[in-house]
Amino acid sequence: MKKWLPMACLLVSGFAAAQQNPIDQQLEQCLNKESSTAGMSQCYGTANKAWDKEMNAQYTQAMKKLTGAPKDKLRSAQRAWLTYRDSWLDASRSYFVSSQGTMAALSVGAQGVSLVRNQALMLQSINKGSCTNPDDC
Template structure:
């Protein structure tokens, strides 16, 4: 197989996970019907819950396949990521709180992006593929 074709197939297969996720994983349809900032935040929260479950599924799947030092490193990395996520959202909250009601929507969107990206990173680690097709 030619290297270019292989990379293209590899990248296409990585996007398959995002496409295979239920529609609740994307807030787009929900946001089309949202008329208040509270409703927008609920859309992002619902999508975040779907991606959080997927992230935990991918993490647990990896933890079952690893042992020894690789398992310890993954555990440490995930704990560090959780700390990073919390710190990032706290810093964002302090900045976005001055942006009015849409600041809370931006924070919700950031929270979704963080968990979705981590779920994709864990999935890519398990499959040996790029998490972001643009990186392949």
């Protein structure tokens, strides 16, 4: 566990530094108060659900704005991204379970949050019509 804790702290501080989103703040607070693997895993699960909700809201907003080919391409890209996300997390879970044992849940949880957070921000950049600020995309 000692080997993994510094990586988790770096991930959390990376979230905080990148953008002080309320979801990221709640994740950081949750991880700071939890000391068990199960508790920290729940923190990641809660954050993942919140980012998933944000991602779906951004996707819905973009789909309402777009028409024709751009709308079709976004739908196709989102479906492909969902397949990628699931495949990546399956591969990641397989690797981390074999190398980290019970700590694998934290690694996979952190990756899941990161993947969904990044996709939500990419969709947000479409809704803003810009991706010039790195925190927006």
